[in-house]
Amino acid sequence: MTERCFVMLKPGAINRRIVGEIITRLERKGLNLSAAKLMQITPELAKQHYAEHAKKSFFTELITYVTSAPVLAMVWEGDNCVSLMRKMIGATNPAEAAPGTIRGDFCIHTGLNIIHASDSAKNGERECSLFFKPEEIISWHDEYTDKWI
Ligand code: IDP
Ligand code: MG
Numbered sequence: 001m002t003e004r005c006f007v008m009l010k011p012g013a014i015n016r017r018i019v020g021e022i023i024t025r026l027e028r029k030g031l032n033l034s035a036a037k038l039m040q041i042t043p044e045l046a047k048q049h050y051a052e053h054a055k056k057s058f059f060t061e062l063i064t065y066v067t068s069a070p071v072l073a074m075v076w077e078g079d080n081c082v083s084l085m086r087k088m089i090g091a092t093n094p095a096e097a098a099p100g101t102i103r104g105d106f107c108i109h110t111g112l113n114i115i116h117a118s119d120s121a122k123n124g125e126r127e128c129s130l131f132f133k134p135e136e137i138i139s140w141h142d143e144y145t146d147k148w149i
Contacts, residue, residue, distance in 0.1 A: 003081040004034075004137075006127035008116040011069035012107065014038075019072055022102055022115065026076060029088060030149035035075035035128075035137045043067050049130055061111055073131045077139060078149075082124050085117040 007026070013019055027033065041049075046063045053059050076085060090101025094113055097104035107114050118124035128137060 002077060002079055003121045003124060004128050005076050005081045005085045005124045006116075006118045006131065007074045007076055007085060008066075008131075009072040009074070010066055010112075010114050010116060011071060012112050012114040014070050014072060016106075016114075018106060018114075022106075025088065025102065026085075029078075029084065030145060031076045031078040031081055031084065032140060032145060033074060034077050034139050035073075035132050037073045037132070037136070038070050039073050039131070040070050041067055041073075045130070049127060058111060065111065075128050075132060075137050078145070082118055082121050086119060089115050089117050 009019055009022060013022060023033070043063055046066050047054070050059070050062060050066075053062065056062075078084065088101060090097030090103035092103075092113065093110045094103045094107045095110075099105060102115050103113050118127050
């Protein structure tokens with residue numbers, strides 16, 4: 001079933017100049033990029049996005065990190081997009097993320113794990129609408145995705 005997943009390349013991905021490499025991996029999987037926006041996010045937006053972690057010990061550190069420099073907010077679509085994306089990004093702690101995953105290949109510390117992806121289709125919808133207006137998300141299909149993926 002087609003799903004939407006909100007993906008955010010955190011400040012480390014932009015500053016380390018690996019945005020293109022990460023997007024290439026997601027495109028090659030066969031997922032569709034349907035929105036993208038470079039943003040310097042406010043603490044208010046970051047806190048809304050990560051509301052479920054408000055009481056955690058790392059919350060302040062997390063908000064400081066994701067607001068410290070630009071992020072690339074994106075919407076990706078495809079069949080089973082959320083679970084595929086979570087597999088491709090790997091475990092939250094890069095030390096446990098398998099080689100071949102984005103976190104497994106590009107980072108070391110949990111607090112600097114360079115990429116966010118929604119953890120359920122429901123959260124995917126919630127997060128996409130937090131960062132994008134409906135008209136900014138452009139769902140598209142082509143012969144490649146419909147016939148060959
Ligand atoms: P996820 O990003 O894999 O969904 P969550 O548990 O939702 O993982 O945590 C959100 C983000 O909060 C993580 O990606 C990471 O940046 C940060 N984080 C989670 N746990 C820790 C921790 O124990 N120390 C520091 N930062 C953490
Ligand atoms: Mg999460």
